[in-house]
Amino acid sequence: MDLDQVADELYGLTPAEFTEARDRAADRARRDGDRPLAKRIRALRRPTTAAWLANLLVRTHPTGTTALLDLGRALRAAQDQLAGAQLRELLVQRHQVVLALVAQALDEARDAGRQVGDGPAQELAETLQATLADESAAAEFAAGRLSTALSPGAEPSLPAGGTDGGTGGHPTAAAGAAGASPPGESRTRDDSTPDAPRPSADHDRLEAEAAELADQVKRARKDAKRAERRAAAAQGEADRAQYAAEDSDEAVQRARAALEQARAAYGTTSAAARARREEAATAATRAGEAAAHAEQLTRRLEALRERITSRGRR
Structure with a gap:
């Protein structure tokens, strides 16, 4: 018996079943003489309802889980590359995928005899959004051992001006272009400009x-x-x-x-x-x-x- 095996079994249970099963596993490890393992097992936290729903999705809907993780990678790549058109399309897919997975999780919960309220359902949607937005959150979700819901970060932002790449979609590049001198012209010093501070004074400042x-x-x-x-x-x-x-x-x-x-x-x-x-x-x-x-x-x-x-x- 090792911690990964025990955790996989425990986080596949409902929150109501978790604590008693965890304590039994910890007692078994202690009786086997592995006190460090027993302590680590007992430190495992009971999942909230939203976390249980997310773990349930990973176990019962592997195809939907894989699609979610693939969509998250595509979204993050489009954000990094400032691919506006692709990002807009992926954001629409994100909304549809999250709604579908939440509905599937609620169906699974009803089949398991659990009625889930609006609060846990909203927390599950936020967990799925966090999975799409953040690579480390995606890894936690895919492991199927969440004890609490994940919080989404900032919403993906479209490139400024709605263009794909180029200076029109990147404020820094646009500012740099605006401040550059036109070709063939050179900047001349205005005689009315005050003298620059002396090097020593500038250094001190x-x-x-x-x-x-x-x-x-x-x-x-x-x-x-x-x-x-x-x-x-x-x-x-x-x-x-x-x-x-x-x-x-x-x-x-x-x-x-x-x-x-x-x-x-x-x-x-x-x-x-x-x-x-x-x-x-x-x-x-x-x-x-x-x-x-x-x-x-x-x-x-x-x-x-x-x-x-x-x-x-x-």
Whole structure:
């Protein structure tokens, strides 16, 4: 048993089945004497509903998954090459492919007995968009072991002006062309232009600007690290809230099922009780009739004995 094998099995389960199966696998690894593996297995996080849907797609729809990954590579290549016409066509395909895969995943979830709300469905769509936009996200998706949904980055942007290549589609190139001197002309220095700063003064100014910029970079990096820590903490809280929400939803579903069973049982037992009451009433009536008949027979018997006694005396 290794971690890859265990993870493949666990992330093929529903979120409700995951935790118990993970803990059993970790216990098995510990009993086998592999404590490091047991610790790594127990660290595997239960998938959110959206992550489970994505993993389900990878396992049950390999053709659609391959088409999604191929489309993502084509989109990223078109973006890098500033191929506007091709990118527009691929963006239309992206919309269609994402909608189709989300619909397939929801069908699979219903077949598995899970009703999925709008929130997880939207998170699945964002995961598929992230897969299309980012190579590392595509690799995570293709592995089929997501524990949380993926967040898409910036939308692919069409080249400026809608052209394919050339300076018309690249702002930097266009700016460079606009600032260049026409062929055959040379720039002449305007006599009215102030003299340039002396080299020493210019050097000092640049040094000061560089020092200030270095301080800004240092502060920005610190701010970025703090933001990353806050984002990680927020993501952890969001994951925990998501797990709690899904647990609550599952508890509600179980309670509804138990209520339906209780109502059915109540109907059955109520009908049985009515039948027993009717039987008891019938039996009581018959018992009364039998008692009256017995009383009548008893009086007849006493009368008969009285007559026998009277004749014996004669």
